[in-house]
Amino acid sequence: MPSVCLYFQVHQPLRLRRYSFFDIGRLHDYEDEAENRRILDRVAEKCYLPAGALLLQRIEEYGGSFRFAFSISGLLLDQIERHRPDVLEGFQRLAATGCVEFLNETDSHSLAFLFSPREFKAQVIRHRERIRSLFGQEGFTFRHTELIYSDALAAAVERMGYRAMLAEGTEKILGRRSPNRVYRPAGCAKLKLLLRNYRLSDDVAFRFADRNWPEYPLTAAKYAHWIHRIRREEAVVNLFMDYETIGEHQWRETGIFDFFRALPGEILRHGDFRFQTPAEAAATHDAAGEIHAPTFISWADDERDTTAWLGNAMQRDAARKLYDLEPAVRGRKDKRTLRNWRMLQTSDHFYYICTKWFSDGDVHRYFSPYESPYEAYINYMNILDDFSQSVKHAKERNYD
Numbered sequence: 001m002p003s004v005c006l007y008f009q010v011h012q013p014l015r016l017r018r019y020s021f022f023d024i025g026r027l028h029d030y031e032d033e034a035e036n037r038r039i040l041d042r043v044a045e046k047c048y049l050p051a052g053a054l055l056l057q058r059i060e061e062y063g064g065s066f067r068f069a070f071s072i073s074g075l076l077l078d079q080i081e082r083h084r085p086d087v088l089e090g091f092q093r094l095a096a097t098g099c100v101e102f103l104n105e106t107d108s109h110s111l112a113f114l115f116s117p118r119e120f121k122a123q124v125i126r127h128r129e130r131i132r133s134l135f136g137q138e139g140f141t142f143r144h145t146e147l148i149y150s151d152a153l154a155a156a157v158e159r160m161g162y163r164a165m166l167a168e169g170t171e172k173i174l175g176r177r178s179p180n181r182v183y184r185p186a187g188c189a190k191l192k193l194l195l196r197n198y199r200l201s202d203d204v205a206f207r208f209a210d211r212n213w214p215e216y217p218l219t220a221a222k223y224a225h226w227i228h229r230i231r232r233e234e235a236v237v238n239l240f241m242d243y244e245t246i247g248e249h250q251w252r253e254t255g256i257f258d259f260f261r262a263l264p265g266e267i268l269r270h271g272d273f274r275f276q277t278p279a280e281a282a283a284t285h286d287a288a289g290e291i292h293a294p295t296f297i298s299w300a301d302d303e304r305d306t307t308a309w310l311g312n313a314m315q316r317d318a319a320r321k322l323y324d325l326e327p328a329v330r331g332r333k334d335k336r337t338l339r340n341w342r343m344l345q346t347s348d349h350f351y352y353i354c355t356k357w358f359s360d361g362d363v364h365r366y367f368s369p370y371e372s373p374y375e376a377y378i379n380y381m382n383i384l385d386d387f388s389q390s391v392k393h394a395k396e397r398n399y400d
Contacts, residue, residue: 001233001272001273001274002230002231002232002233002234002235002236002237002272002273002274003235003236003237003273003274003275003276003280003281003284003285004227004236004237004239004267004273004274004275004276005068005069005194005236005237005238005239005275005276005277005278005281006067006068006069006239006275007068007069007070007071007103007143007166007238007239007240007241007278008068008069008070008071008241008242008243008245009071009073009143009240009241009242009243010048010070010071010072010073010076010242010243010244011072011073011075011076011109011242012036012039012040012043012073012075012076012079013075013109013346013348013349014031014036014075014078014079014343014346015031015032015035015036015039015369016030016031016032016349016379016380016383017029017030017031017032018032018379019379019382019383019386020382021382023382023386024382024385024386024389025386025389027386028386028387028390030340030343030344030383030386030387031343035369036079037083040079040080040083040084041083041084042248043244043248044080044084044086044087046247046248046251046252047243047244047246047247047248048080048084048087048090048243049086049087049090050247050252050257051243051246051247051257051260052087052090052091052093052094053090054246054257054260054261055068055094055260056090056093056094056097058260058261058264059094059097059099059100060097061264062264062265062268064097064098064099065264065268065274065275066099066264066268066275067099067100067101067275067276067277067280068099068100068101068275068277069100069101069102069103069141069277069278070091070094070100070101070102070103070243071102071103071104071105071143072091072102072131073105073107073108073109074105074106074107074108074109074123074126074127074130075107075108075109075343075346077130077134088134091134091135092134092135095135095136095137099277100277101137101140101141101277101278101279101280102131102135102137102139103131103139103141103142103143103166103278104124104127104128104131104139104141104142104143104162105124105127105142105143105144105145106120106123106124106127106144106145107123107124107126107127107130107342108123108342108343108345108346109145109346109347109348110123110145110342110345110346110347111145111146111148111306111309111310111319111345111347111350112345113144113148113153113156114148114296114306114310114319115319115323116323116326117156118326119323119326119345120156121156121160123342124142124160127139139162140162140163140164140279140282141162141163141164141165141166141277141278141279141282142157142160142162142164142165142166143165143166144157144165144166145347146298146299146300146308146309146347147166147167147168147196147240147297147298147299148296148297148298148306149165149167149168149293149296149297149298150293150294150295150296150297151185151186151187151292151293151294153296154185154186154187154188154191154193154293155185155187155188157191158185158188158189158190158191162191163190163191163192163279163282163283164191164192164193164194164278164279164281164282165185165191165192165193165194166193166194166195166196166238166240166278167193167194167195167196167291167293167297168195168196168198168297168298168299168304169195169196169197169198169238170198170297170304172293172297172304172305173195173291173292173293173297174195174291177288177289178235179195179196179197179198179238180197180230180232180235180236180237180238181195181234181235181236181285181288181289182194182234182236182281182282182285182286182287182288183195183287183288183289183290183291184287184289184290184291185290185291185293186290186291186292186293192282192285192287193287193291194236194238194278194281194282195238195291196238196239196240196299197237197238197239198299200223200226200227200237200239201238201239201240201241202241203215203218203223204218204223204239204241204245204250204259205241205242205245205249205250208245208250208254208256208259209250209251209254209256217255218259219259219262220258220259220260220261220262220263220265220266221262221266223259223263223266224263224266224267224269224270227267227273228267228270228273231272234285234286234288236276236281236285238281240299246260301356307354307356308351308354308356309347309350309351309354310350311354311355311356312353312354312355312373314353314355314373314374314377315350315353315354315377317381318349318350318353318377318380318381318384319350321381321384321388322341322344322345322384323345325341325387325388325391326341328391328392329341329391332391337390337391340387341387341391344380344383344384344387349376349380351368352368352369352370352373352376352380353373353376353377353380354373355373
């Protein structure tokens, strides 16, 4: 029986304050708390609360046949625990249905695996514990920040006990094979791999409101018809997108809520199709073959690699200097220092420094709060300089 695996990434970074050269050594508070709260409140009202209510209603209407997954970054969990308990309660209501899987990831939405396996493991364990505490679920599925993936990463994830992992269904690793199958990562004995169908996913996430797109307007019936044409019994159609697609990236006026309101019924109208969570899809489908990924891939841009975050000298310089601080940060044994270091690891900060242009550049500009990548780099490095001085010159303190 073909399966539809719908997963939403839920994330809001902690945005940095505008920090000048003259602030170094004087100001040690790096977050723009007012801006973070403003954006959180806006997205909560436009997406998290109404989308959550809609999805809960669909679960109840279809008696559990509608199933999907969330991966909520630790940074967003921090913000909703502190400022929007109503949003947290909405996610908990969805968890209580038994129809929603909550995935594990790096707690700080970081690129830690590329620089520090120790820090990567620590962040994954912290996120796993938080998901267990907040939603009562044991993590069986892992998705890395930005869907970054490689053979080495898959091996590390399997060693941590995960049964399934998500990645981008790029031709770089698939060749001519279909993304609509379950695979086994090369070198792994038990871990299974679910690959994003990026064409179908991006039809909703990026093209939904594009009036120049030949398929505009996209209705749930049309979209379900495309999915129903994938008729193999062993097929798993992986639709992975940002949760903020519903109401924030695609505004209510585009019809996005009507689309998701109708989608479960249109998919289930064909009796051979079902919804499954990633863990369920991995458990019920055999691996169709091995996937080799000797170098890192990701969901981003035409290249589907790590150049969105580490593609230029500024990005690599910032990342190297940040992770070079790890011994000093750990030596401090101070909770606030560790929290700030991890906050600065968030992939968004490096994404803002990307200097790609053309079609990819439009996406980067949309998500960046800065006028240019160079402004983002200078702001980040000013903060990193102050943080570095604070770490190296402060006295050691014990954990509370």
